[in-house]
Amino acid sequence: MLLGKDGRLTLYARTDGGLLRWTQRSPGGDRWDGPDFVPIADLTDLTIVQGADSYVHFLGRRERHGSDGPGVDFVHAVQYQTGRPVTEWRSLGNFHRDQETGRKAGPPAGAVDAQGAVFVFVRNAGRGLQMRREGEGGKWGAWQDLKGSGLAAELVPSVTSSGLVEVFAPSDGGAQQWRQDDPGGPLRIIRTPLHFYALPGSTTALETAPGRLTYYWTDANATGVVSFRAGAWPVPVGGYPGDGALVAVRTPLDGYDCTVLAQRGAGGTLLIGVCGTEGEQNGVWWSDTTEECVGDPALALDGHGRVVVAVRGRDGGVAVTRQESGPGLTLSPHWHRL
Numbered sequence: 001m002l003l004g005k006d007g008r009l010t011l012y013a014r015t016d017g018g019l020l021r022w023t024q025r026s027p028g029g030d031r032w033d034g035p036d037f038v039p040i041a042d043l044t045d046l047t048i049v050q051g052a053d054s055y056v057h058f059l060g061r062r063e064r065h066g067s068d069g070p071g072v073d074f075v076h077a078v079q080y081q082t083g084r085p086v087t088e089w090r091s092l093g094n095f096h097r098d099q100e101t102g103r104k105a106g107p108p109a110g111a112v113d114a115q116g117a118v119f120v121f122v123r124n125a126g127r128g129l130q131m132r133r134e135g136e137g138g139k140w141g142a143w144q145d146l147k148g149s150g151l152a153a154e155l156v157p158s159v160t161s162s163g164l165v166e167v168f169a170p171s172d173g174g175a176q177q178w179r180q181d182d183p184g185g186p187l188r189i190i191r192t193p194l195h196f197y198a199l200p201g202s203t204t205a206l207e208t209a210p211g212r213l214t215y216y217w218t219d220a221n222a223t224g225v226v227s228f229r230a231g232a233w234p235v236p237v238g239g240y241p242g243d244g245a246l247v248a249v250r251t252p253l254d255g256y257d258c259t260v261l262a263q264r265g266a267g268g269t270l271l272i273g274v275c276g277t278e279g280e281q282n283g284v285w286w287s288d289t290t291e292e293c294v295g296d297p298a299l300a301l302d303g304h305g306r307v308v309v310a311v312r313g314r315d316g317g318v319a320v321t322r323q324e325s326g327p328g329l330t331l332s333p334h335w336h337r338l
Contacts, residue, residue, distance in 0.1 A: 001310055004082030005054040007303025011310055011338070012048055013318055017041060019058075022318070022338050023083045027303030032320075032338055038086050040075070044107070051112030055080055059108040059120055060089070072102045074120060074132075092120060092132055095143035101125045106153035114163030114183055121167055123151045129169065129178065131187065147189055148176050152200035162211045170198040170217075196234055197221060199243065206248040206259065208278045216246045216261060225261070225273070227280040237284040239273055240266045247299040250277055251307055253329055260329060262309055264293040270311050274329050291319065291335060307331070 001011045007027030013020045015037070022034035045061040056079040063072050074092040079085070096102035106123035113119065118134040129146040150172035157167045163183035169176045174193040181188065198217035208214040208229070215228045218241045225239040225246065242264040249260050253274065261273035261284070270293040275284040291311055298310040307323040309331065319335040 001298035001300040001308065002048070002050050002056055003054075003300055003303065006082050008082045009300060009302055009308060010056070010079075010082055011298060011318065011320070013312060014043075014046060015316075018043065019046065024302075028306065030336060032336075033083070034338070040077075040089055043075075047107065047109055049110040049112055049118075051116050051118075052114060053116055054082075055112070055116070057110060057112060057118050058086065058089075059110045059118075061105070061107050061122075062091075063103065071099050072105055074105075074108050074122065076118070076120070092140060093143070095122070095130045095132075095145075096125060105130075106155075109155040109157050109167075111157035111159050111165050111167075113159055113165055117184070119157060119165055121155050121157050123153050123155065123169075127151045127171075129155070129167065146178055146187060148178075149173070151176065154201040154203070156203045156205055156215070158205040158207070158213055160207055160211045160213065164211070166205075166213060168203060168205060168215055170200055170203065170220075194228075196226070196228065198226075199241075201243070202241065202245055204246045204248050206250065208250065208259065214259075214278065216248055218243075218246070218263075223266075225263070225284075229278070235280045237261075237273065237275070237280045239263065239271060239284070239286050241271070242266050242268065245296040247297060249299050249301055249307065251301055251305065251329075254327055258329075260299065260307055262297045262299045264295070264297065269293055270297055270309065272309070272329070272331065289331065291321075 008024040011022045018039040020035035022032045025031045042062045042064045058077045060075045075089045077089045078087045094102040104125035109121045111119045120132045129148040152170040164180045167178040174195040177190040178187040197220040199220045202218035205213045225237045226234045228234045244264045246263045257277040259277045265271040270289040270291045273284045273286045293311040310320045318338045321332045321335045324330045
């Protein structure tokens, strides 16, 4: 769920043969148009990222079966404005020349830097990190091998407000990281892995101070959520997570800078956590909405700065609710079915 330059939210969900898209009719409004169907055949994985210019980039992994056997490539498309059509899908190829080896490539992850350049990251067959970057004029550079080893398939790229790209990757030997020293510069691997073990697919990143990211993940050896910032020890923040991803946003609540977390709980319902930003050590207040949540929830701020959350039910339907006025974070108990 992403906020457009015009203040309207757009919600995306995977479906057979492509994805579905719902669009708010007005900023902060309760009425949504859609779903519009965006077709793309043979898609196995999809990630959606947004740049500072509000352009929405779609990065997919596609597996097709031709006369010469199955082949995997990665594809890219763009939505330039809220509610506008998605461009044609363009193939970014595969960094493995051998088709059988290429099938072992993981799903794509992406980021958009301050200049609007798109970065695509993929775990290769050897479980290291590959990157392809869009250059000036929309021309793509070659795939680059950024090394690393034993990586999980799920990668977590981020861009700070200063325009620096960073990648966090859970691995067999602990979390591995890559960072830029300067905007537009190369990504360098941090040579010493962090000996923290995140459940693959659970990690999210949030900029909690200028140029500083806080990572949240589900601890692979326990049941709770952990927060981590560079130069500090991980902080257990509780929760009863399922096996999916955490999502996070920052928002002022009662005049305080706060972080809101959302996740599917172990019981299959949506859990919401709230804490002071960078104050996890003082406690995170978790609540169970009791709303059924299949897969990962979506979390965003609308055009009026209110928290909006969306979930999918077992029937495939999507439901949305938003923050009500009042102290703290109060979500409306009335979910709107799209």
